[in-house]
Amino acid sequence: MSDTVLEARELGFCYSESEEGIKNNSFKIRKGEVVLLTGDSGSGKTTLLKCLNGLIPSVTEGEITGQLLVGDKDLCEMKMFEKNRFMGSVFQNPRTQFFTENTTSELVFPMENYGMTKADMDKRIGELREEFGLDGLLDRNIHTLSSGERQKVALACALALGQKLLLFDEPSANLDYGSAMRLGRIIKGLKEKGITVIVADHRFYYLSGITDKVLLMNDGSVTCYESEEEFKNSGYDTRSFDLFSIKGFGISGKEERKSGENKRTTPRECVGKITDVSYKNIVSDVSFELYKGEVAALIGSNGVGKTTLARLMCGSIRPTKGKIKTSGMPFYIMQDPDYQLFGTSAENELMMVKKDADEVRTVLESLGLKDKRKAHPFDLSGGQKQRLQIGMAVLCDRDLIIFDEPTSGLDSKSMEKVATRINGLRNKSSVLVISHDYEFIRRVADRVIYLEEGRVKDDYELSEDTLDRLNGAFREMEMKQTCETA
């Protein structure tokens, strides 16, 4: 068909260093379609996306089979710079997205690489500024931008050469609910302009109502659903199209909770007390207490001060006002495990937390890492590193454990496993979870602390009666982003 922009025929890829890969994938993508590429971790999503954006075989070595056609040209035989002329890519992490540190430099970078004249570059910058609302964002340091602003710049860069096909790799992984919904509106706008968008993601609530096609990856092969409805009827867990339809609480999702059920009759042990704490203009007059035996979720938009509060509690930074009292140093699990692993093997990593070989072995076994105990932590996959971090939290003898976005980039099954393990920690410690993940919060949280503009706006026990307050907070985050965009 003439409106087909991309067609895969029996597309396959086998990594040169392992037997993993994808096989026999055939599908067609038409002009102006929004295509969701989803599937569980390890199903081959990333491999297929790398085949599409050209990083396979340009960067990742292996054997590619089949065809990936654009018109009568085979993408597999084209050089990377030829593909980039009609295809833009937005990566998951801002750190991996940008080549320079300045917004204008980044915008003109692809144009310079293709030899555009200064006059043409100025003209194109003007067009992009209007199209993506970049007023006030030009000639700025990328590290000083908010996540929403960075996303705008990333999008504008990806379409700087006037590409008609845009690929997103897990764009929602680092976004709060409001920012993800705003991204959904941006994608809708691109679709209306005739730009074809392919989004690879585990979560897809922000694509509800605008998805034209779903490519579901399973064990390296794709199943193609021609509409959102067809996908919803496929039997795959598609709850994430409508977050607020989730029922129940707790790990099973079948727990019913009435107001006051969480309250203990015995006095609770306070392990963290924050009193009127302020830090620069990020956090203002924040007060709350954390108790042993509870899992509290700290929610709020990107940049509202959640991680700053965690760092204040850990003593990494000092409050400009107020007092923080914790029962010993909290155990803080950062979002990126790569900064937190120092051992020579998975076993040694846990031994550094607790010198008890038997207990370490038991924990490794319970986390499914028994076979990997001699592996270097950096040789583990992302999910395995995350499990190792949870193992550290299980073994530590701290009264307060803080997790920063523990489910970022995880599929639904992995999220449930993390929720189960965090749930088990409440027996020995107080757990504070910083999270944007609505489903995960419903699974683990006993209590919700909602931060808005650096202040505690709401603090309540999570139950059927307070569910509206949680849903309201998420909708407020969306409204805030809508107003900012407007």
Add this chain to the structure above:
Amino acid sequence: MKFLEVNPIVLVLINIVSPTMYIFTKASYLQFFLLGFAACLLILMGSFKRLFVLLGIYGVVYAIFETSTGLGVFNSWTSYLVVIIEFVPCLVLASLLISKYSSSQLLSALEGVHLPRTVVIAATITIKYIPAFRREFGYIKESMRLRGIPFTIRRPLRSFKFFIVPQLFRCASLTEEVTAAGLVKGINAPGRRSSYYSQRFRVSDALVLAVFAGGLAAGFVI
């Protein structure tokens, strides 16, 4: 206030030539010339914070060195002080390359002297990796503190191991990430790359180089 724009190539040249000149000229002259030259350049480029850093480090280290030698102390530590005194002006000028110029500007300037594209890309990524390295060092050091792993000079090898291993692994993944970011934006496109930022070799650049060369030449005469 900024009085002078300098082509990054001028700074690259100065940084290549300055250290090697210590072999040929009197160090006692060269160190003062480089200090004066770097200070003037920083003033003209409006980089006053760096100027204070340069003068501060230089002044403190020079005072310690003079006091030590006045007391008759000559050992390996005083040799280190001499090395710092001689090279701190070069390091401060090199830091301008990292902070004052974007990757695009560096790429354009380096391509202007007709270096091969692979050399230009490698040099640009190396220069731009330094701030990333500093950021990552901060994260790892904080993480060590949170894990209760001390970063102490009493056990330097152990501390160094804990710090360097994650840094090396991060370095490997950063290389892959930066390569991917460059490739999807056509960094390997053949043909002449254009530049949004004019990096022509100006009269002012020639003047800066002439003053630098004159100063070095004076070292042979004095």
